[in-house]
Amino acid sequence: RKPENCAFVIFGVTGDLTHRLVIPSLYNLAAENLLPEKFCVVGVARKGMSNDDLRDSLLKGLREHATRPVDDVVAQQLLQCVTFVEADPKDPPSFDALHKHLDALECSRGTGGNRLFYLATPPAAFAPTAGALGRTGLLKEDNGAWRRLVVEKPFGTDLASAKALNAELLKIAEEHQIYRIDHYLGKETVQNILVLRFANGMFEPIWNRNHIDHIQITVEERLGVGHRGGFYDSTGALRDMVPNHLFQLLSLVAMEPPTRFEARAVRNEKAEVLAAIQPQSEADALKNSVRAQYVGGRVGSEELSDYRGTAEVNPDSTTETFVALKLAIDNWRWAGVPFYLRTGKALASKRTEVAIKFKQAPLAMFSGTPIDRLSQNFLTIGIAPTESIELQFNAKMPGPSVSIDGVEMKFRYGDYFKAEPSTGYETLIYDCMIGDNILFQRADAIEAGWQAVQPLLDAWKKAGSGGLELYRAGSEGPLGADELLRRDGRSWRKFT
Ligand code: BG6
Numbered sequence: 001r002k003p004e005n006c007a008f009v010i011f012g013v014t015g016d017l018t019h020r021l022v023i024p025s026l027y028n029l030a031a032e033n034l035l036p037e038k039f040c041v042v043g044v045a046r047k048g049m050s051n052d053d054l055r056d057s058l059l060k061g062l063r064e065h066a067t068r069p070v071d072d073v074v075a076q077q078l079l080q081c082v083t084f085v086e087a088d089p090k091d092p093p094s095f096d097a098l099h100k101h102l103d104a105l106e107c108s109r110g111t112g113g114n115r116l117f118y119l120a121t122p123p124a125a126f127a128p129t130a131g132a133l134g135r136t137g138l139l140k141e142d143n144g145a146w147r148r149l150v151v152e153k154p155f156g157t158d159l160a161s162a163k164a165l166n167a168e169l170l171k172i173a174e175e176h177q178i179y180r181i182d183h184y185l186g187k188e189t190v191q192n193i194l195v196l197r198f199a200n201g202m203f204e205p206i207w208n209r210n211h212i213d214h215i216q217i218t219v220e221e222r223l224g225v226g227h228r229g230g231f232y233d234s235t236g237a238l239r240d241m242v243p244n245h246l247f248q249l250l251s252l253v254a255m256e257p258p259t260r261f262e263a264r265a266v267r268n269e270k271a272e273v274l275a276a277i278q279p280q281s282e283a284d285a286l287k288n289s290v291r292a293q294y295v296g297g298r299v300g301s302e303e304l305s306d307y308r309g310t311a312e313v314n315p316d317s318t319t320e321t322f323v324a325l326k327l328a329i330d331n332w333r334w335a336g337v338p339f340y341l342r343t344g345k346a347l348a349s350k351r352t353e354v355a356i357k358f359k360q361a362p363l364a365m366f367s368g369t370p371i372d373r374l375s376q377n378f379l380t381i382g383i384a385p386t387e388s389i390e391l392q393f394n395a396k397m398p399g400p401s402v403s404i405d406g407v408e409m410k411f412r413y414g415d416y417f418k419a420e421p422s423t424g425y426e427t428l429i430y431d432c433m434i435g436d437n438i439l440f441q442r443a444d445a446i447e448a449g450w451q452a453v454q455p456l457l458d459a460w461k462k463a464g465s466g467g468l469e470l471y472r473a474g475s476e477g478p479l480g481a482d483e484l485l486r487r488d489g490r491s492w493r494k495f496t
Contacts, residue, residue, distance in 0.1 A: 003433035004146075005038035006114035007102055011129050012121035013043030013054065013084070017152065019061025022120055023078075025425040027062055030078045031071065032420075034430055038110045041082040044098065048086040055079045067421040081109075089128035095136040102138070113145030116432055123154055127168045134172025141177070150179045150432055153244055154235065155441070158457055159450040166443040179432050180441040184245045186424040189387045189413065191439070193252040193354070194261070196381070196389065203379075204257070206358070208333045216355040216493060217249050219343040224294065224304045224473060225321065229312035236319040238291070238456060241343040243449035244441075247274060249354050250339060251445070253381075254329055263438040267445065274448035278328040282459035288327070289456055290469065290480035291320035294346040297473035304346050304473040318465045321345045324481040326488075327452070338488065342481055346473035352383035355493040366404055375406020378493050387413035 008026070010018055029035050043054050059079060063070055085101045087094040106113055117133055119126050130149060133139050139147045149169070156162025169178055184190050197203055206212070219241060225232045232240065251270040258265035280288065296306045308315050322344030329339065358377040366374075375392045382388035390410040397403040431439055460467075469478040485491050 001434070002034065003036045003430065004114055005036045005110065005112045006116055006146075006433060007040050007042060007105060007109075007111045008433075009042045009044060009098075009102070009115060009117045011044045011087075011117065011119050011125070014045045014047075014049070014057070015120055015122075017120040018043075019058065020065045021423050021425045022118065022429070023058050023062050024065045024067060025423045025429050027066060027070070027075060027078055028068065028420070028422055028426050029430060031068070031074050032426075034426075035078075036111075036433065038112065039081055040105050040109045040111055041078075042098075042102065042105065043082055043084045044087050045084075046086065046088040049084055051082065051084050054084045055082055058082065065423075067423055087132075089125065089132040092132065092135065095132045095138070099136050099138055113143065114147075115145070116148045116150065118150040119152055121152075123152075126151055127165055130169055130172055139173045139177065146177075146435065147173075148177050148179060148432055148435070149173050150181060152181050153183070154239065155180055155244070155446050156450060157235070157239060159447065159454045162446055162450045166447065170443065175443060176437065178440075178443075179437055180443075180446060181428055182244050182248050182441055183424055183428070184248045185439040186426070186428045187383060188419070189381060189383045190249065190252065191427075193249075193381060194266075197253075198257055209335055209337045211358055212337055213357045213359045214338045214340060214488075214490060215250075215253060216353075216357065217246050217253075217339065217341045218351055218353050218355070218492070219246060220347040220349060220351045220477070221343075221345050222299050222347060222350050224299070224346040225307060225310050225313070227311065229310040232321075233313045233317050233319050237321055237323045237343055237345065238453060238460075242323065242325070242341065243446075243453050246341050246343060247449045247452070249383075250274075250327075250341070253354055253356070254334060254339070256333070261438075263436065266438050267442045271442060271445040271448055273329060273331070274445055274452065276329050276331045276334075277448070277452040278330045279451075280455050282455050282462070285455040286459045286463070286467065288325060288484075290322075290324040290342075290478060290484055291460060291467065292322040292344070292469035292471050292478035292480065293317070293319065294321050294344075294473045295470050297346070297475065299346055299348070299474040307346075318460075318468050320460075320468065322347075322471060322477055322481070324477075324484050325456070326484060340485060340490075340492075342477070342492075344471075344477050348474055348476055349495060350385055351495055353493075354381045354383075356380070357490075357493070366402065368402070369404045374404055375408075376493070380493065 085098050087098045119129055141147050156165050251273050255269040255273045258269045294307050296304055307321050308317050324342035327339045356379045375394050378392045380390045388410055390408050392408045394404050395407045397405045469480050471478040
């Protein structure tokens with residue numbers, strides 16, 4: 001279905017996110033005929049430019065980042081909807097001008113007063129921009145028209161700042177108006193976790209501590225920090241990936257079944273399970289974590305320099321580019337089942353997956369088979385590079401004697417479903433326009449995520465460079481990550 005008519009206002013319209021993701025996603029929606037009948041885009045930035053210059057720049061970005069061949073007719077139709085307005089939160093009259101511009105556009109384009117404000121700005125501008133929108137009355141819902149605010153990641157840099165940002169936003173808008181984006185929820189395979197668990201009868205009965213030994217969540221990247229040194233050095237792998245992307249995966253895998261597939265029920269269960277992550281003292285957080293930084297090495301054909309040698313990175317930086325953690329969830333389903341999480345940059349492969357390790361069968365019957373030949377029973381949800389679900393199990397090898405070998409069954413998305421390549425943002429943007437916030441983060445879930453990692457942030461701050469391991473770019477990561485599992489008698493799933 002088509003969304004209701006609306007104006008789509010992008011703050012930070014000259015930035016990378018708008019050019020790389022937002023406009024190419026709007027283009028894909030336009031190509032699928034999924035934009036509202038009456039629609040307009042208002043680009044906002046602090047420095048003025050003409051409508052034509054903005055359209056040229058967006059078209060250039062679209063040609064560079066489109067996920068499918070650009071049809072000129074569709075592109076022109078979309079770009080003709082775009083106008084530019086200069087506005088700066090520090091300059092209140094400029095927001096009055098934005099208000100007037102919108103009122104006039106709504107009349108001429110017939111978009112009917114529904115407005116979506118997309119904050120594609122650097123994070124420091126989230127609260128001031130939202131504040132200025134609030135003061136100008138632009139977020140007030142009246143005469144049946146909706147007003148929505150989309151906030152990008154990173155949402156805060158620790159528990160206190162996330163709480164402060166939530167408090168600021170909730171002063172000027174209601175929770176149902178706020179759409180906090182985590183692009184992991186736009187990924188088909190991530191959304192499919194709920195379908196796998198709750199639309200099939202065979203998994204849920206064994207999805208608990210009686211049958212599951214532990215769960216591994218891995219997000220490995222080959223890319224180094226590249227041109228994002230300045231941002232990354234004050235952020236690090238933990239803040240950049242864990243309370244948001246990795247916890248999204250964790251909450252979908254670990255949540256209780258929601259009573260309905262609708263936003264309130266799903267978001268309640270997600271928030272509940274994140275709040276159940278066992279609180280840790282700083283000492284325990286240190287014991288249950290590994291942090292490391294890459295030094296120069298070869299990743300594929302590319303030679304990466306030391307992280308500390310990256311532009312805009314402090315040459316004595318203790319920022320981690322890799323983190324591994326062990327967490328526990330305090331509820332009946334998961335008591336005693338460890339969750340191991342790891343993520344890092346400049347590693348040997350690109351891999352995003354959730355691997356569920358089932359308890360081993362009692363082996364007495366097949367005691368003739370060496371235990372390390374037996375496959376571990378992993379059910380793996382592959383998100384990148386291949387969207388897949390695979391099951392590893394044991395089978396009898398052909399022949400007169402009983403010899404066992406590990407085998408696997410693999411379902412690949414691409415073998416069954418043909419989808420146009422996408423940016424991953426289309427579903428999220430479309431959902432904002434139809435008012436479905438099931439795939440967006442609620443304030444309490446965001447805060448529960450930060451709460452769980454805060455002891456680690458505090459402990460690392462105190463430790464400085466103490467405990468920071470180094471690993472070579474292009475390697476499998478630091479030895480400490482293997483040790484974290486080895487001391488529990490476990491190991492990371494091998495990449496097949
Ligand atoms: C972003 C992080 O949110 O996610 C990046 O800021 C990271 O550092 C990226 O590279 C990973 O996303 P994906 O979809 O490639 O796994």
